Amino acid sequence: MYQNINKEIANIFKKMAAIYEFLDDKYRALAYHRAAQIIESLPDDIRHYIETGKIYKIRGIGPSTLLKIEEYIKTGKIQKYEELKKKVPEDFIELIDLPGFGPKTLKRIYEDLGISTKEELIKALKDGRIEQLPGFGPKKVENMLKGLQMYEISKRRILLWDALQLSKSLVNEIKKLKEVKKIEVVGSVRRRKETIGDIDILVIADDENRMKIMDYFTSLPNVEEILVKGPKKSSVILKIDDNERQVDLRIFKDDEWGAALQYFTGSKQHNVHLREIAKEKGLKINEYGVYKVDTEEKIAGETEKSVYESVGMQWVPPEMREDTGEIELALEHKIPKLVELKDIKGDMHVHSTWTDGANSIKDIYEFVRNNYKYEYIVITDHSKSVRVAHGLDEQKLIEEIKEIELINKMYGLDFLKKGIEVDILVDGSLDLSDEALSRLDWVVASVHTHFSMDNTERIIKAMENPYVTCIGHPTGRIIGSREPYPVDMDKVIKAAKETGTALEINSQPRRMDLNDKWIRKCVEEDVMMVISTDSHNLGNFAYMEIGVSLARRGWATKKNILNTKSWKEVKKFVNAKRKKFGVKTK
Ligand code: DGT
Ligand code: CA
Ligand code: CA
Ligand code: ZN
Numbered sequence: 001m002y003q004n005i006n007k008e009i010a011n012i013f014k015k016m017a018a019i020y021e022f023l024d025d026k027y028r029a030l031a032y033h034r035a036a037q038i039i040e041s042l043p044d045d046i047r048h049y050i051e052t053g054k055i056y057k058i059r060g061i062g063p064s065t066l067l068k069i070e071e072y073i074k075t076g077k078i079q080k081y082e083e084l085k086k087k088v089p090e091d092f093i094e095l096i097d098l099p100g101f102g103p104k105t106l107k108r109i110y111e112d113l114g115i116s117t118k119e120e121l122i123k124a125l126k127d128g129r130i131e132q133l134p135g136f137g138p139k140k141v142e143n144m145l146k147g148l149q150m151y152e153i154s155k156r157r158i159l160l161w162d163a164l165q166l167s168k169s170l171v172n173e174i175k176k177l178k179e180v181k182k183i184e185v186v187g188s189v190r191r192r193k194e195t196i197g198d199i200d201i202l203v204i205a206d207d208e209n210r211m212k213i214m215d216y217f218t219s220l221p222n223v224e225e226i227l228v229k230g231p232k233k234s235s236v237i238l239k240i241d242d243n244e245r246q247v248d249l250r251i252f253k254d255d256e257w258g259a260a261l262q263y264f265t266g267s268k269q270h271n272v273h274l275r276e277i278a279k280e281k282g283l284k285i286n287e288y289g290v291y292k293v294d295t296e297e298k299i300a301g302e303t304e305k306s307v308y309e310s311v312g313m314q315w316v317p318p319e320m321r322e323d324t325g326e327i328e329l330a331l332e333h334k335i336p337k338l339v340e341l342k343d344i345k346g347d348m349h350v351h352s353t354w355t356d357g358a359n360s361i362k363d364i365y366e367f368v369r370n371n372y373k374y375e376y377i378v379i380t381d382h383s384k385s386v387r388v389a390h391g392l393d394e395q396k397l398i399e400e401i402k403e404i405e406l407i408n409k410m411y412g413l414d415f416l417k418k419g420i421e422v423d424i425l426v427d428g429s430l431d432l433s434d435e436a437l438s439r440l441d442w443v444v445a446s447v448h449t450h451f452s453m454d455n456t457e458r459i460i461k462a463m464e465n466p467y468v469t470c471i472g473h474p475t476g477r478i479i480g481s482r483e484p485y486p487v488d489m490d491k492v493i494k495a496a497k498e499t500g501t502a503l504e505i506n507s508q509p510r511r512m513d514l515n516d517k518w519i520r521k522c523v524e525e526d527v528m529m530v531i532s533t534d535s536h537n538l539g540n541f542a543y544m545e546i547g548v549s550l551a552r553r554g555w556a557t558k559k560n561i562l563n564t565k566s567w568k569e570v571k572k573f574v575n576a577k578r579k580k581f582g583v584k585t586k
Contacts, residue, residue, distance in 0.1 A: 004165065004241075005045060005046060005047065005072075005073065006039050006040060006042055006045065006046050007040065007241065008072070008241060009036075009039050009046065009069055009072055010036040010037075010039045010040040011036075011241060012072070012078055012081050013032045013033075013035050013036035013039065013065075014032070014033065014036045014097055015081065015093060015096065015097065016028075016032045016078075016080070016081055016084060017029045017030070017031075017032035017033040017036060018096040018097050018102070018103045019084045019085070019087065019088050019093075019096070019103070020032060020084075021102075021103035021104065022087075022088050022092075022096065022103040022106065022107050023084075023087060023088075029103075031062075031065070032065075034060045035060060035061055035065045037358065038058060038059075038060045038061060038358065039061075039069075040537070040539075041358035041359070041536070041537030041538070041539060042537075042538075042539070043367065043537070043538040043539045046069060046073075047073060050069070050070065050073070055069075068080060068081075089110060089116035089117065090117075091116065091117045091118040091119075091121070092106050092110070092116070094118070095118065095121075095148075095151075098147050098148070098151055098481070099143075099147050099481045099482070100140070100143045100144040100146075100147035100148075101144065101147065105144075108133060109121065109124070109130060109133070112133055113129055113130070113133070122148070125141055125144055125145055125148075126145075130144075146483075147481060150480055150481055150482075150483075151480065151481070153480070154195075154479065154480030154481075155243065156197075157195035157196060157197055158195060158196040158197075158199075158243075158245060159194075159195060159196075159479060159480075159509045159510065160189075160192060160193065160194055160195065160196060160509065160512070160546060160549070161509035161543065161546055162509070163189050163196035163199060164189065164545070164546075166199060166238075166240065166245065167185040167189050167199050167201070170199070170201060170220075170247065171183055171184075171185060171201065173220060174201070174203065174213070174216070174217060174249075177212070177213060177216055179205050179206070179209035179212055179213055180203050180204075180205055180213060181203075181204045181205055181206075181254065182203065182204035182257060183201065183202070183203050183204075184201070184202050184261060185199065185200070185201055185202075186200045186201070186202045186261060186264040186265045186266075187199065187200030187248075187264060187265065187266060188200075188266065188267075190265045190318045191265060191266065191267065191318045191319055191321055191322070191553075192318070192319050192549035192550070192552065192553060193553075194479065194512050194515065194516070194550070195479065197246075198245070198246035198247065198248060199245065199246070199247045199248070200247075200248045200250070200264055201247065201248065201249045201250070202249075202250050202252065202260055202261060202264055203249060203250070203251045203252070204251070204252055204253065204254055204256075204257050205251050206253075207231075207253070210231040210232070210251050211231055213249075213251060214229055214230070214231065214234045214249070214251070217234055217236070217249050218234055218236055220236075220238075222238045222239055222240055223236045223237070223238055224236075224237045224238065224239040224244065225237040227246070231251065232250060232251060233248065233249070233250045233251075234248070234249050235247070235248045235249075236249075250264065252287070252288075254302070255289070255301060255302050256287070256288045256289060256301055256302075257301075257302060257303070258300070258301050258302050258303040258304040258305070258306055258307050259285070259286070259287055259288055259289045259290065259300070259301035259307055260287050260288070261304045262274075262285075262304050262307045262308075263285075263286065263287035264287065265318050265321060266321065267321055267322050267323065269322065269323035270316075270321040270322060270323045270326070270327070272323070273323045273327050274311070274313075274327065277311050277313075277327065277331070278290065278310075278311045279293075281311055281312070282294065283299070283310065283311060285307065285311075288301060289301030289307075290306075290307055290310045290311070308330065312331065313327070313330040313331055314329075314330040314331075314333045314334075314335050315330075315335075316330050316335060317335070317338055317552060319338070319549060319552040319553045320335070320338075320552070320553070320555065322553075336555060336557050337557055337558075338551075338552040338555065338556065338557060339531075339548060339551050339552060339556050339557055339558050339560070339561050339564060340548065341544065341545055341548045343558050343561070343564040344374070344531065344544055344548065344561075344563055344564060345374060345375045345376070345563055345564060345565065345566065345567075346374045346375055346376040346377050346378070346417075346563050346567070346570075347368070347372075347374060347377045347378070347532060347533050347535065347541060347544065347563070348377070348378040348380070348417075348419070348442055348444070348470070348530050348532050348562075348563050349378065349380050349419075349421065349444055349470075349472060349504065349506070349530075349532030349533065349534045349535070350364065350377055350378060350379050350380055350532075350533070350534075350535045351379075351380065351381055351382070351389075351421075351534070351535065351536045352364055352379055352381055354379075354381045354392060354396070354400045354403075355381040355382040355386070355389045355390050355391055355392060356382065356388070356389035356390065356536060357381070357535070357536050357537065358536060358537035358538075359537060359538055361379055361400075361403055361404060361407055361416065362407055363538070364377070364379070364535075364538070365407055365411065365415065365416060367538045367541070368541060369411075369415065371541070372541065374415075375415075375566065375567060376414075376415055376416075376417050376567045376570075377415065377416060377417065378416075378417040378418070378419040378441065378442045379400070379404055379416055379417070379418065379419055380419040380420055380421040380442065380444050381400065381420065381421065382420075382421055382423070383397075383420055383421065383422045383423045383430075383431040383432050384396075384423075384431055384432070385423045385425065385431045385449075386423055386431075386448055391423070391431070392420070393432075394432060394433060394435075394436045397420065397432065397436055397439075398436075398439075400418075401418050401439060401440075404416045404417075404418050405418075417441040417442055417567070418439070418440045418441045418442070419440055419441060419442035419443060419444065420432065420437070420440055420443055420444070421444045421445075421446055421472055422437065422443055422444070422445050422446075422468070423445075423446065423447075423448055423449075424445050424446060424447050424448075424458060424459065424462040426449065426450050426453075426458070427458070427461070428457060428458040428459070428460070428461025428462055429461070429462075430445060430462060430465055430468070434465070434466075434467060437465070437467035437468075438467055438583070438584075440467070441570075441571075441574070442469050442470070442570070442574065443467050443468050443469050443470070444469070444470045444471070444472040444504065444532075445462045445463075445465070445468045445470070445471055445472065446471070446472030446473060447459065447476055447485065450485075451476060451482065451485040452485065452486070453485070453486065454485075454486040454487065454488075455476075455485050455486065455487045456486075456487050456488040456491050456492060459471060459474070459487065459492055459495075460491065460492065460495040463492075463495050463496060463499045463501040464495075464499060464581075466577060466578050466580075466581030466582075466583045467578070467583075468501060469501065469502060469573070469574050469577065470501065470502040470503065470504055470530050471492070471496070471501060471502075471503050471504060472504045472506065472532075472534070473504060473506040473508075473511050473513045473534070474487070474489070474492060474503050474504060474513065474514055474518070475487055475489065475513050475514070475515070475518070476513070477511070477513050477515075478510050478511060479509075479510045479511070479512065480510060481510075484513070489518050489521070490521070493518070493521055493522055493525055493527055494525070496522075496527045496528075497525055497526065497527050499577065499580070499581075500573070500576055500577035500580055501577065502527075502528040502529060502530045502562055502573070503518075503522060503527060503528075503529050503530075504529070504530050504531075504532055505519060505529055505530065505531045505532070505547045505550055505551055505561075506532060506534050506547070507531060507532060507533045507534065507543040507544055507545075507546040507547030507548075507550075508533070508534050508540070508543060508546075509543065509546060511534070512546060512547075512550055514529070514550070514554070515550070515554075516550055516553035516554045517554070518554070519550060519551055519553070519554025519555075519556055520554040520555055522554070522556075522560065523554060523555050523556050523557075523560050526560075528560065528561075528562050528573065529551070529556065529560055529561055529562065530561065530562045530563050531544065531547035531548060531550075531551055531561055531563060532547065532563070533547070
């Protein structure tokens with residue numbers, strides 16, 4: 001069912017790579033690492049590639065890898081992995097791909113200190129034994145402890161993207177029952193919070209069908225434990241990819257739909273505030289409806305709109321329901337028209353095989369043209385100092401530009417725009433010459449090093465370059481593994497405004513950066529933003545949904561988002577900055 005088999009297999013191959021590295025088999029480590037990346041980047045279910053024979057054409061998946069993939073599809077297991085696991089301390093399997101840990105580090109700790117359990121490991125981190133190992137030191141230990149803590153927290157909450165995939169497949173599964181009249185995901189998933197505690201689902205059904213639905217729900221595949229089972233509410237724990245996920249299902253009646261939707265969408269704070277307003281008007285709101293306090297007459301509840309209107313409010317988009325001013329706006333009927341996925345006209349941060357992307361520019365062109373209604377995409381590969389990604393120097397960039405122009409010509413459409421994700425060096429200067437940047441349509445500048453220094457001045461200096469049109473993932477955080485680097489975002493936002501530079505809303509599920517708070521600040525300050533996927537493979541283009549959700553949580557409208565506009569407007573934005581800095585415009 002809600003199986004993402006590509007991800008499951010890729011995860012196992014990543015673990016196998018790490019174990020091989022632990023065992024000093026660098027060759028196999030590299031092979032499995034590469035296979036994992038390839039499988040993760042396939043836009044379709046891997047079974048499809050096997051059925052159609054396309055799998056044989058994929059470079060990097062050899063015969064023995066293919067056998068293991070087939071074994072997993074048939075049996076849900078890979079024997080070789082089961083054997084390998086026995087060669088590494090059991091607790092290390094879980095930790096081996098955490099940032100700050102890794103096979104080399106764990107091997108040292110295992111061999112030098114004889115440590116083989118998580119408990120001992122934490123103890124040794126705290127009592128100074130690991131710090132004293134040559135090459136470790138207090139900084140490294142601090143990072144390991146922080147990494148461990150973030151990992152534990154991230155295990156408890158689900159990334160929005162994962163929760164959305166899981167919710168969608170659960171809804172599809174439950175919807176199959178004809179007794180289910182209506183179904184909707186509520187709670188923090190509907191509000192599109194960046195991480196999700198548990199998944200809440202709401203169903204409308206007739207009373208006599210409740211238990212049949214609950215029986216079905218509690219016996220879905222992957223259900224590991226049933227926490228509660230009743231006619232109104234059931235809760236289960238699903239086991240997915242080694243993680244435990246709680247799902248609550250509630251069943252209501254037809255005429256309660258709107259009230260229940262409103263109540264279980266939350267947030268709690270939003271609901272508390274809403275009920276206060278209702279009270280002032282002599283009304284009572286609960287999950288069944290809106291009632292007059294004096295006569296107990298029910299006056300609303302069938303639709304969510306009716307619930308809000310009964311207290312004199314406009315309907316509030318779920319992404320805004322956090323009690324941070326939206327109630328006041330709704331009372332004045334001034335809720336803005338938030339940006340939507342269908343407003344997006346292009347993707348402005350895309351990597352190809354020229355650096356660390358998985359797909360050629362030609363494949364990207366065809367995939368996006370076939371699957372999205374975009375008017376343009378910008379190819380933005382890495383610049384030279386990002387060595388792990390084989391970043392481009394000036395010469396390589398010229399070659400890439402030629403290829404882009406050739407592909408556009410081939411298809412007779414100026415669809416691909418020429419860009420770069422240029423590295424911001426430690427002093428705020430850029431990794432490529434102005435002359436090189438001036439040839440491009442769009443320049444994303446990003447920080448990829450020195451995450452512990454204060455990066456405010458560094459980023460501002462980059463924005464003062466006339467060719468830098470956007471700052472990529474402006475705070476650098478990675479959910480579950482890296483805090484934002486120290487940066488004064490108020491200053492960055494001010495400088496973005498002054499220099500005419502856009503800030504990126506990066507849609508990668510672990511980045512989501514700018515976050516909702518800073519997006520809202522940009523909206524207030526009228527700073528232009530771009531929602532990008534930072535795609536490294538074809539599947540990543542779907543992440544746009546994440547960025548749009550974030551933008552909505554930051555109250556952004558179309559006018560705040562540059563890539564809702566035509567390319568002509570984008571060009572105006574680029575040229576306005578160049579003009580401001582007194583350089584020639586194209
Ligand atoms: P999560 O699961 O931590 O990501 O966040 P939510 O918002 O999904 O929270 P959850 O699952 O505890 O509850 C779902 C919604 O149900 C919540 O957003 C509002 C509503 N709700 C739950 N318990 C209460 C409560 O005690 N009072 C009120 N007013 N609402 C509640
Ligand atoms: Ca929830
Ligand atoms: Ca819940
Ligand atoms: Zn990128």
